[in-house]
Amino acid sequence: xxxxxxxxxxxxxxxxxxxxxxxxxxxxxxxxxxxxxxxxxxxxxxxxxxxxxxxxxxxxxxxxxxxxxxxxxxxxxxxxxxxxxxxxxxxxxxxxxxxxxxxxxxxxxxxxxxxxxxxxxxxxxxxxxxxxxxxxxxxxxxxxxxxxxxxxxxxxxxxxxxxxxxxxxxxxxxxxxxxxxxxxxxxxxxxxxxxxxxxxxxxxxxxxx
Numbered sequence: 001x002x003x004x005x006x007x008x009x010x011x012x013x014x015x016x017x018x019x020x021x022x023x024x025x026x027x028x029x030x031x032x033x034x035x036x037x038x039x040x041x042x043x044x045x046x047x048x049x050x051x052x053x054x055x056x057x058x059x060x061x062x063x064x065x066x067x068x069x070x071x072x073x074x075x076x077x078x079x080x081x082x083x084x085x086x087x088x089x090x091x092x093x094x095x096x097x098x099x100x101x102x103x104x105x106x107x108x109x110x111x112x113x114x115x116x117x118x119x120x121x122x123x124x125x126x127x128x129x130x131x132x133x134x135x136x137x138x139x140x141x142x143x144x145x146x147x148x149x150x151x152x153x154x155x156x157x158x159x160x161x162x163x164x165x166x167x168x169x170x171x172x173x174x175x176x177x178x179x180x181x182x183x184x185x186x187x188x189x190x191x192x193x194x195x196x197x198x199x200x201x202x203x204x205x206x207x208x209x
Contacts, residue, residue, distance in 0.1 A: 028064045030091050031208065034080050034121070035071035035099030035135070038170060038196070042073050042187050050196040054204075057197070063208055068093070076103050077117035084121055088128040095207050096125040097200070099135035099170065101154065106139060106186075111150040115158065122162050133165040133203050134158055165203040172199055 033039050033051055041049035051069045058065045068091050070083065080100045088096075098121050104114045118134065125132040136155035139148055159166035171188065173195060174180045180192040188196060 028066055029095075029208075030066045030068055030093040031095045031097070031204075032087060032091050032093035032130070033067065033069045033071055033097045033099065034075075034084060034087065035069075035097065036075040036103055037071075037073035037187060038102065039069065039071035039097075039099050040073045040075075043182050044188075044190040044193060048190050048193055050193045050200070053193060053197050054200075058208065065208055071099065074103060075100060076107075076109070077101055077114050077121070078104075081117045081121050081124075084124050088124060088130070092128070093125075093130045095204070096121075096130045096132045097135060097204075098122070098125070098132055101151075102137040102139070105137065105143070105151045108143070108147070111147070111154060114151070115154045118154065118158055119161070122158060122164060126162070126164075131164070131207050132162070133167065133200070133207070135167045135170045135200065137171075138169055165207070167200050167203055170196065170199055174199075 031054075039049075039051055041051070046052065051067060051071070055067045058067065068087075070087050072079070077100045080098070087093075098118065100121075101114055101118060104117075122132045122134065134155055136152070138152045141148055143151075155166060156168070158164070174188050174192045180189055180195070181187070182189055
């Protein structure tokens with residue numbers, strides 16, 4: 001008899017824990033970052049990169065958001081598009097930050113292919129009930145005026161077409177400043193990471209409060 005009572009009490013206690021814990025889990029939303037080396041902490045201590053800084057900021061402000069960083073150095077829009085369906089299924093995000101296209105541009109991929117891949121990523125995110133944020137990039141002028149212009153036009157065009165948030169240029173205020181770019185001239189330094197977060201924050205803030 002005592003054993004049955006103990007078993008019942010233990011089961012009730014565990015059930016109560018589950019019930020109490022469930023709202024905290026249910027109330028936490030997920031922000032998914034799908035990017036390349038600019039979001040994958042390339043060349044900087046991982047804890048000082050802009051995505052961990054975002055996690056810290058959300059925690060300080062008491063916002064119940066989980067940040068999932070699915071960024072990979074060298075990633076292209078094609079690779080991101082291939083991975084996105086599973087990432088959406090696994091994480092069920094409310095916000096998706098799409099920070100891709102730079103590697104496509106540096107490799108001279110056709111702008112119409114880049115645009116089509118990003119468009120599909122936006123559509124998949126919207127269909128999954130997530131709000132996409134598109135992070136704009138630019139490439140060096142040595143690729144030629146026509147190509148560089150076609151590339152940079154991709155991001156505002158998609159933002160207008162789908163009415164989604166846009167960071168016009170992720171490296172704004174960074175790429176041409178001394179000490180803020182690594183020796184390769186492509187990746188921001190550790191000192192620039194808070195600035196990357198500030199560049200994206202105005203588009204993020206309305207979606208996470």
